Amino acid sequence: SFRVLIPDVQKLVDQSMPRERSNHRQVSGGYVYTKYHPMEEIYQWMTQIRKNNSELVTQHFLGKTFENRTMYYLQISQPSNKTKKIIWMDCGIHAREWISPAFCQWFVKEILQNYKTDPKISRFLQNLDLYVLPVLNIDGYIYSWEKDRLWRKNRSPYENGTCYGTDLNRNFNSSWGSVGVSFNCSSDVFCGPGPESEPETRAVAQFIKSKKSDILCYLTIHSYGQLILTPYGSTTEPPSNNEELMQVAKEAAAALTGKYGTSYRVGSTALILYSNSGSSRDWAHTIGIPLSYTFELRDTGTHGFVLPANQIQPTCEETM
């Protein structure tokens, strides 16, 4: 008997060859998507993307972080006289999960590079608008570059500045503070003094609330674990549309595995990961957004948060 070790050798060979830069240059002037980028470069990238693709992309103010940095999202929208449903995707809610913002940037690049030639993407954009927030927890992300690579939370001070950070993914108003959290600021799952206590949480929540009747799908990108998580984390009680949620997620996982053989598990957070409350994914579902998912990208613990940059491309390609 035999076991297939590498599903597609040609792919690996192609990957290890220097890539043609010409496509990337059209979309964003030679930006290297296979490296991790600090926040200033991501800000510059957003400006460049908007400039080079102004027929499709607009950049919008979402809010300000605790340290007063501006949160922007990109709207990818094909001009049309019909109102379109929205798919929202945010990356980087947890500072140390660097593969997540890398994926958002890759995703935008792929869409913009291929929408004219790829029939799937062009049909997508005829009917849907994409809203992408490349880095939600900007202060935390910068802190993980400058001070502590494994930082998770945001950077708001508590207890007279002796303790920092709320876990933004425990801060949303969905069974807030009930399970899988700590009320101690020094914990990595500190849920804050109250739901939506953090400016970053409020900025996202306010916006999504304002558009909720048009949002079809809420995606939030994390690492690591190789999981597609459905609501809920705070209870094992399945959501009303659980069959649909699971079916879509299973198809996504199968498509993902089809690329490089990477296996992803699918299921509700409470069942396959751990109990938690106040997550953005649960909150999005409870306010009425039917399809709400957390993606936990590569890997399963070998590198964990410190995923080597040479895995950015395969991770992003399979997740696309």
Add this chain to the structure above:
Amino acid sequence: DIDDVGHKYYLELELEDVLDRGRSVSCTAEVLYHLGSTTSAPDVQVTVQGELRSTEEADKEFYNRIRSLEKELVAENIPDSHGNVPPELEPIHLLAWVASGYVIWQNSTENTKFHLAQVKHVKQVKRSDEDLQFDYVVLLHEMVSQEVLPWQVTVLWHPQRGARVSQ
């Protein structure tokens, strides 16, 4: 469930050689988590079915290289922030993994899930006997609490005697 004792798990595992992917060995294990005990490590019995690859060459090379260093080896942040490990530090990284495995075993319960997140610091300590000694600070990520916990571990290693951990 074993009344008054704890929970026993029977596992069938496949070990894959990190340095020789495609080479795998089956093994079986029994893990007993003691009832109510947060201070004692789970009992583990493992049977490996098949042979593990010989690493004699590489072991000797690493041993001789470290022994011949003029200054004690010191390094930090393995891998670095971008996930890179310089090739000469790869054995140090692997040894840290082994050491972390021991610490994780000693501190695991049915409600924890640990992984080595990063080697924060490693310092070689020269010894008068034949062992190599490395004092590590490893960062362990615990999935449920999401905490990243620093742990000091001292590892002794010798090509024939293998790795031994003292905390």
